Amino acid sequence: MKVKLHIWRQSKKSTRKDFKQDGKMVCYEVDHVSPDMSFLEMLDVLNEDLIRSGEEPVAFDHDCREGICGSCGVMIDGVAHGPEKGTTTCQLHMRSFQDGAEIYIEPWRASAFPVIRDLVVDRAAFDRVVQSGAYISVNTGAPQDANAIPIPKPDADKAFDAATCIGCGACVASCKNASAMLFVGAKISHFAHLPQGKVEREQRARNLVEQMDEEGFGNCTNQYECEAVCPKEIPIRVIADMNREFLRAKAKEE
Amino acid sequence: MSWLLSFWRSSIGGKVTMAVTGLMLFGFVVVHMLGNLQFLFAEPEKINSYAKMLHDLGPLLWVARIGLLSVFALHVTTAIRLSRANRSARPVAYQRPGTVQASMASRSMVLSGFSVLGFVIYHLLHFTLEVPAITPEFEAQVKIGEEFTKNVHSMVKTSFDNWYIVSAYAVFQVILFLHLSHGMQSLAQTLGLQHKRYTPIIKLTSFGLALVIAGGNMLIALSVKLDRFLPDLGLVG
Numbered sequence A: 001m002k003v004k005l006h007i008w009r010q011s012k013k014s015t016r017k018d019f020k021q022d023g024k025m026v027c028y029e030v031d032h033v034s035p036d037m038s039f040l041e042m043l044d045v046l047n048e049d050l051i052r053s054g055e056e057p058v059a060f061d062h063d064c065r066e067g068i069c070g071s072c073g074v075m076i077d078g079v080a081h082g083p084e085k086g087t088t089t090c091q092l093h094m095r096s097f098q099d100g101a102e103i104y105i106e107p108w109r110a111s112a113f114p115v116i117r118d119l120v121v122d123r124a125a126f127d128r129v130v131q132s133g134a135y136i137s138v139n140t141g142a143p144q145d146a147n148a149i150p151i152p153k154p155d156a157d158k159a160f161d162a163a164t165c166i167g168c169g170a171c172v173a174s175c176k177n178a179s180a181m182l183f184v185g186a187k188i189s190h191f192a193h194l195p196q197g198k199v200e201r202e203q204r205a206r207n208l209v210e211q212m213d214e215e216g217f218g219n220c221t222n223q224y225e226c227e228a229v230c231p232k233e234i235p236i237r238v239i240a241d242m243n244r245e246f247l248r249a250k251a252k253e254e
Numbered sequence B: 001m002s003w004l005l006s007f008w009r010s011s012i013g014g015k016v017t018m019a020v021t022g023l024m025l026f027g028f029v030v031v032h033m034l035g036n037l038q039f040l041f042a043e044p045e046k047i048n049s050y051a052k053m054l055h056d057l058g059p060l061l062w063v064a065r066i067g068l069l070s071v072f073a074l075h076v077t078t079a080i081r082l083s084r085a086n087r088s089a090r091p092v093a094y095q096r097p098g099t100v101q102a103s104m105a106s107r108s109m110v111l112s113g114f115s116v117l118g119f120v121i122y123h124l125l126h127f128t129l130e131v132p133a134i135t136p137e138f139e140a141q142v143k144i145g146e147e148f149t150k151n152v153h154s155m156v157k158t159s160f161d162n163w164y165i166v167s168a169y170a171v172f173q174v175i176l177f178l179h180l181s182h183g184m185q186s187l188a189q190t191l192g193l194q195h196k197r198y199t200p201i202i203k204l205t206s207f208g209l210a211l212v213i214a215g216g217n218m219l220i221a222l223s224v225k226l227d228r229f230l231p232d233l234g235l236v237g
Helices: A039-052 A124-131 A153-163 A170-174 A181-192 A201-214 A225-229 A237-252 B002-009 B011-041 B044-055 B059-088 B109-128 B152-160 B163-190 B198-226
Strands: A003-009 A024-030 A102-106 A115-117 B141-144 B147-150
Touching: A024 A039, A124 A181, A124 A201, A153 A181, A153 A237, A170 A181, A170 A225, A181 A201, A181 A225, A181 A237, A201 A237, A201 B011, A237 B011, A237 B163, B002 B011, B011 B044, B011 B059, B011 B163, B011 B198, B044 B141, B044 B147, B044 B152, B059 B109, B109 B152, B109 B163, B152 B163, B152 B198, B163 B198
Parallel strands: A003 A102
Antiparallel strands: A003 A024, B141 B147
16 A cells, blocks of 8 residues: 655654643655554664655654554644554554555654654653652562552552553644643552552642643643543543642642 | 642642632532522512622622632632743644543633633623713613612613624633633642543533533523513413
8 A cells, every 4th residue: 555644753852831842743655565564664764764865764753663662652633642542653554554554653743742753752751750759669678468458459450550551642632732641640549549558648749740740741631632632532531639649748748 | 838839830730729729619609500590580670689788798709809810810820821831842842733532622722711701701800890882871870679789680681682792602602611611620630630420521521511611601692682581481470
């Protein structure tokens, strides 16, 4: 099959003052695309063509290419990770597109995610949110006996649903307000349902929300675009969990 | 009080402010509609004595007015702060934007919100401040018992005789419906009310209540315009 691509090309890193830099949409045509190729393999084919003709290849993030690392992710026709539900960009296959399709490929757009080059964005803001308290502090020593702390199955499931987040940033990218609340909600909800997380719950809710605000993410307006594109299908329940945890923490603050 | 300000400044604090003030304003809209449903009984005395009762509250009325106005002002200023932050959170727009499941109502909250603000100003100029350029001339006084009181019925009746005014109010009801239908379910989520069993009920209730409010208000305007009231339909004696 044959596709026509419109790709965002940008050679310099975005700054707060100049987010766009020299960026612009460039049109490419790719022949000999197999429907069995993944979306990233199709981009590989394009890049080989570009290298052969002496042009700069398109930079895009990728690593495991099996939907677990969270590295890849681009906006495909305005939808994060493309048209298939519950998949990352690397799990998307060209059979999801018509032969001769015109496809728009853009990087995640958020002031907290500056573009490094082409389709690659800097997601260090997520790391800083995690560093602000999305963990539990424990003394390491001899490991505890398994099942020493009983956790009801429904709670374990809720925590696990949130823990499946791979930090790809699709929630921010798809949100009309570039809000990171699904991501931060997942981190908070992950620990809120577990006894191990209860000790630091107030501090965690406060610190994570504070860091999220400092990074310049937007505010959720409950449109649930994040939930629709999340490759791990994390439910918007985690945002309600976060709101409750934050309100509880603020109410108890001295 | 600095803790309150810092709470308001945080993202979730701002959202909670929107939710709580939104809920209060929703309560007002319900009471406003229920009170005005008295127009449907045809007799002008009903609504006129209701209006008199409200006016006779005196200082209490002012407490309610100032309270309502501050809640409204807080709702609007918080909305401005949050939507400005949302705008700057995405400095470069997508060349090809896409939407998967965000409803039309949810996407137009800022627009519908400012339309409501504009209309509330018009509504106040029309029926509360009675600005001559906007309010048609009406029989200003009516006698209830021994006392003369403001003829609210005549004010509304003369206004809604005009199809332009009726249509303007109709358009406003559609916008209000959009705003409330998303606002109600959104505030539940913001306040942390999210449950597999209850969320679908909340969404349905939100839609239904918004429809009842917009429909109820519309019914009043049409009933006054068309001169058809509940007694005409044999519903009340």
